[in-house]
Amino acid sequence: MDDFADCLAESRDVASVVFPDGTIRRSFAMGDSYVLPSTPSCRAWDASLAPFRSAIDSVVEEFARCLSAEMGSFLMQPLLTGRSNSEAVTWNTVYEVVSGREYLDHFHSYHKIVDGKEKKTMEFHVDQGLFLAFTPGWIRGVDGFVGISKGFYVRDSVGSEYELMLDESDDLVIMIGDGVNQVINSKLTKDKSIKSLHVTPHALSLNTQQDLTLSRLWFGRMMLLPKDAFVSSSDDTTFGQIRQNVIQHFSTNNNSVLGIGCSSSQLQIGLHGISSSRDLQECAEDELFCWFKCMPLADYGLTATTCSERSLKLQCANPRDQVSDGAMHGDFYPACTNSTNPVTDYPLIEQQDNLTCPDLWEEFVTTEDEYDHMVELTVAGGAETHFMWSLTDDNKIKARLVHNNVFGWLAMGFAGPDGGHNGMLGGQILLATPYRTENYSPVTGLDTSNEPSIGTYIIDANNTAFRHWQDPIETDEAFATVASFESSDCSTAISFESSHINGREFNTNGTDEMIWAGNSVDYYMGYHGPLSRMRFTIDWKSGKVTTSSILEEESHEESQSDQTLTDNESTISIEEVASDLASTDGKPSSVDAAEIVSGAPSNNILIWVIWVLVAGIGVFV
Numbered sequence: 001m002d003d004f005a006d007c008l009a010e011s012r013d014v015a016s017v018v019f020p021d022g023t024i025r026r027s028f029a030m031g032d033s034y035v036l037p038s039t040p041s042c043r044a045w046d047a048s049l050a051p052f053r054s055a056i057d058s059v060v061e062e063f064a065r066c067l068s069a070e071m072g073s074f075l076m077q078p079l080l081t082g083r084s085n086s087e088a089v090t091w092n093t094v095y096e097v098v099s100g101r102e103y104l105d106h107f108h109s110y111h112k113i114v115d116g117k118e119k120k121t122m123e124f125h126v127d128q129g130l131f132l133a134f135t136p137g138w139i140r141g142v143d144g145f146v147g148i149s150k151g152f153y154v155r156d157s158v159g160s161e162y163e164l165m166l167d168e169s170d171d172l173v174i175m176i177g178d179g180v181n182q183v184i185n186s187k188l189t190k191d192k193s194i195k196s197l198h199v200t201p202h203a204l205s206l207n208t209q210q211d212l213t214l215s216r217l218w219f220g221r222m223m224l225l226p227k228d229a230f231v232s233s234s235d236d237t238t239f240g241q242i243r244q245n246v247i248q249h250f251s252t253n254n255n256s257v258l259g260i261g262c263s264s265s266q267l268q269i270g271l272h273g274i275s276s277s278r279d280l281q282e283c284a285e286d287e288l289f290c291w292f293k294c295m296p297l298a299d300y301g302l303t304a305t306t307c308s309e310r311s312l313k314l315q316c317a318n319p320r321d322q323v324s325d326g327a328m329h330g331d332f333y334p335a336c337t338n339s340t341n342p343v344t345d346y347p348l349i350e351q352q353d354n355l356t357c358p359d360l361w362e363e364f365v366t367t368e369d370e371y372d373h374m375v376e377l378t379v380a381g382g383a384e385t386h387f388m389w390s391l392t393d394d395n396k397i398k399a400r401l402v403h404n405n406v407f408g409w410l411a412m413g414f415a416g417p418d419g420g421h422n423g424m425l426g427g428q429i430l431l432a433t434p435y436r437t438e439n440y441s442p443v444t445g446l447d448t449s450n451e452p453s454i455g456t457y458i459i460d461a462n463n464t465a466f467r468h469w470q471d472p473i474e475t476d477e478a479f480a481t482v483a484s485f486e487s488s489d490c491s492t493a494i495s496f497e498s499s500h501i502n503g504r505e506f507n508t509n510g511t512d513e514m515i516w517a518g519n520s521v522d523y524y525m526g527y528h529g530p531l532s533r534m535r536f537t538i539d540w541k542s543g544k545v546t547t548s549s550i551l552e553e554e555s556h557e558e559s560q561s562d563q564t565l566t567d568n569e570s571t572i573s574i575e576e577v578a579s580d581l582a583s584t585d586g587k588p589s590s591v592d593a594a595e596i597v598s599g600a601p602s603n604n605i606l607i608w609v610i611w612v613l614v615a616g617i618g619v620f621v
Helices: 002-009 040-074 094-099 179-183 239-252 357-365
Strands: 015-018 024-030 080-084 087-091 103-111 122-125 131-134 138-141 144-148 152-155 161-163 172-176 202-204 215-223 287-290 293-296 314-317 333-336 373-377 385-391 397-403 409-414 428-433 453-458 482-487 492-498 511-519 533-539 545-548 562-565
Touching: 002 024, 002 040, 002 103, 002 215, 040 094, 040 103, 040 131, 040 172, 040 215, 287 314, 287 333, 373 545, 397 409, 409 492, 428 482, 428 492, 453 482
Parallel strands: none
Antiparallel strands: 015 024, 024 103, 080 087, 103 215, 122 202, 131 172, 131 215, 138 144, 138 215, 152 161, 152 202, 287 293, 314 333, 373 385, 385 397, 397 492, 409 428, 409 511, 428 453, 482 492, 511 533, 533 545, 545 562
């Protein structure tokens, strides 16, 4: 699980969900085959996945054998019928159903830093599939395993609810899904009241993490019903078609899929099912589901018929003409295109050397200048980040932001006046880039023939994509801000000394709401990710910093919970890995001190199954 957490921290465009109580979940999903990001931690995780998943295979297979033996004489045959390559197919035992190896593995990381005690993270629901095999939630901190997570609840067949108390001796838990109603419960020929298996409603309620470096790590395997098997109520619709319809629904927002093969009045699919009433985005005719929300077509000069009139498709696309189903982060918008190009990562820039960089960090953080205050602004799972500052005799802020990752871009400044998109919209910032931003293109990225630069910018009030605000501010006030940056093959820093940014004065006698963010993976000025940004309030004189626990943009909601820190205390907030420029041989390479900004150049797992079948109640966990 440690390798998984590290891989997740290094990865971009990871599936992310924000739950009603403020919990953020980031996930990897994989079937029999999978492709992980090509990062050092992901490669390390990949090496350990094979034995882990093989152990899961063995447990699932043995469980299926035992369940077949226990239930076999009570079940009519065949359990399922279907058709594969025009040939009739039957499944006569539970073991045969499972042996087809149709499953979905999910690795989840949960962070809850918003206080939402009145709400569960996930309300009671049941999952599709035959059964779910999952590990107890691990609480993991900066030093590794901390303990087993609490807050997992089940409901028995008479409606009573219990918290399932798991501990470190429990390696894998088996929980029955809605698939047993089609394969087992509907096929019982005798002793139905005794042998009928209880489909287990379950819920999750996570506590707000006071230590924001903590995350809850979880693995689950959903055993799916065979894709070629017919749904019991239909002789020509297969479970595979239903799953494909659900996937297609997310892309087209077509209501026709709702209710087909659903387990209840709410469509529940996947691991910890998705509720049709909330998560399946239903957009109006003049909107398109894109970038996790319904985007009005009129905002992009389109109507519901514009694309079809041009013999083109209306799709959620990015400037590189790659199309998304709408549930992806990035520079996406409604567009007329017949492209079928899948979304791909930007070219990855050279990353840290994990052998040499850890030893160079302390040297990079150390500076000849002395500062009165320093706080850590590290995000849970992200690269270590510190902010240090002093008030000068002429009432200016002399400061340095230090980030332990390479340099794609690094920024810091005032949060926007309305606080939109976690303070980004309208924010006034200092932005350091490895190449000047002139000639920037969202298709090709920064012009790598340019020199590096640091400048003042104002983030667009409506759009966060860099192409909307790529020109540095060229005013006397902007030129009056003096700033520089440092970069190495390992780390990046911004330094400045000023009474303002773009003319907006620092409130040196009070507090300011600030933001920082960075990107360490590409030269496309892309999304910083959730582990490399923070919004915080700073009291310049006292040294107190209050972090804003912010929901991901995917939720498109404002929800905050504050935590106050003092000098040298650890601060954190949920966001992703940041920053990148390669310079020398791993040693800090400083830019000439005190550059003018405004765009000026500056240089064996042993698994035991626990499953409890309370015969009279029918709870199966």
